Amino acid sequence: MIPRTSVLTSAVCLLLAGTASAGPYDALVFHHAPVHYQDTDSSDYPSDYITAFDYDSDRISTNNWDNRAGGLWPATVYYSVVESCSHYFVTYSFFHPRDWSDTIFDQEHENDLEGALLVVRKDGTSFGKLEGMITVFHTNFFSFTPAGSPLTDGNETIDGTVSFEAHNGVNRPKTVQEAKGHGLKAWPYASDFNGSVNQDGIIYYPTQGAAEYPTSGNDRFVPYRLVDIHAANGMWAAALNDATLPSSSAQTFNTWGTFKGDTSGGCGSGLKSCSSNSANTPWGWDDGDDGASYRGEFALDPAHLVDHYFNGTGTFSQQYVSNPYLQGLRAAGYNSAHLPSGFPSQLNLDAMYSKLTATCPAQ
Template identity: 75%
Template sequence: MRKTAIAGIVAGILVSCAPAWALTPAELAFHHAPVHYQDSDSSDYPSDYITAFDYDHDPITTNNWDNRGNGQWPATVYYSVVESCSHHFITYAFYHPRDWSDTIFDQEHENDLEGAIVAVRKDGSPHGRLEGMITVFHTDFYSFTPPGSPYTKGHETIDGKVSFEMDNGISRMKTVQEAKGHGLKAWPYTSDFNGSPNQDGIVYYPTLGAPTSPASGNDRRVYYRLVDIHAPGGMFDLAINDALQPPAQALTYASWGSFRGDTSGDCGSGLKSCSTNSANAPWGWDDGNDGASYRGEFALDPAHLFAHYFGNTAPFSTVYPNHPYLTKLRDAGFYSGHAPAGFPSQLDLNTLYGKLTNRCE
């Protein structure tokens, strides 16, 4: 009886000490969501508006260039949250139907998704502490730190500082994308748009209410919705579904991590060219010359990605109590000897599954 009573007291203490501040992935993603500066080009404003990959109400990605229309779609930013024992890794992904150009002999392609990932330390505060950011700029990654971050350069140099802007009582990091090709960095390290009145561009703010769409290519307050990459039937579920289908039946992805895209419509018109299947999802993002960091780690092993890019990260965990990408791959029956077609050869699924944990010491 005495042992039972003591056990009950201990259990009560453990329950009472449970972190009441623990938030859902959606709450974490909203709190850390950026104010997003999008450069736009007057020769085709709507092609620089961010939206959903299924903005035309179907998951078929080979008609997204063709269906662009006048661009009156709800502003959308995708997110995912992967949790290690020390950090939350939050990805934000920005979709455009067209990666386009108004320059002769240049190349265009259907679909475009580029983004950023941030490392947020679980420091006991409700939302954690932002320590670092890595962004996708076409086929290169760039790294940034906020003021006060302990991170130093690792295998890659640090490319700049993260800036912040107050929005409804929240200090939000700022990101920026160039027009046309939509490479992304921390604000103001790319594009010709920093928010000045004499510049073409759109400023997007996160909202828990209804999203809006730009009134023009010069709109300084547009509200974007956050959509979970792991929403039922969403971006990653479709990737799993297409990986289980014969290639001819795939609707969204040409192979693992690469969207289907063709040359229909006026893609590559004039003296330009149009490439196919050229846009990538986070599990296909890659910097080809950053050493021992591999395609897809943005989604599949973000702790390794940050440990590679930055120094002085300790204490830093590389195991994951919550990892929706790996969990869904495992639940779909994929393993090292049976990986999706096009899965990165440098990543071993069984080794990645070994990083999943039910408890943090």
């Protein structure tokens, strides 16, 4: 076993370099960052470790399955913040190089990104008040509320209650991912891993210091770093860059919101199968049977998604003071007449741009 104090490899040092940056939402993001329970499977612990999409020091997504060997990668959680006049919509995204299986006739695929959207009311305090959560469990969304939340069932039924865990003086929401397929829900709904000593699993905690990595598939304290999905040369920048290229020339994304992924490196070995181009980003996440919410709204128009999922929202604005997804698309020259290849046809980009505002009405 390699101790945590060991010197990291040069590749990992490269990943850690230059990731710290001060931003207007840093304190908010850290305050609400979840304690994350990751179930693991003993047949391949490292494939259940969370890390960066460019953990192998490149953003070529078709070699992520192949380069998974080793496992000494900094624990990483991506975040983004969209701010409306009434709420912060904070997304936390968890990447794995493999969505894998140890069951015959099952399907695997390269790359995996699932996450949670936290609905935080701006109540005049420094960090606001958490009112709800929507999570990604493969191709379905699930909704949760903390005790005392005003939110009630909307077009979808609330699936459970948000639990909290005290950590360094902060009561943090708890999330959990299943092993292998990595579907994510509020703890404990996605997995039976609850941290007991007789269970396989990892518990990740946010840090403002250096990220660490699991010492095994049974590690109860691993600090994870928070990385802005809109950071320079990060995941969103890669998406905008690849959107200008034919798929054959793009490195990370096959089409809008979908990672490239192939069958190399043993994906689908034995009696399993391997699907290509199967992992999605927040601007590609979708629940196909939840009615009038559409692919990509999780990132691009979270207020509309939340308004669809919940009633009892009270004073609720769908005007955005800051929406780096929409602002990035507009700066790149996209509009309803000029869309990235694969952009959802149900989304009216110009109408979403009209939700951007420089000022909010007095509350």
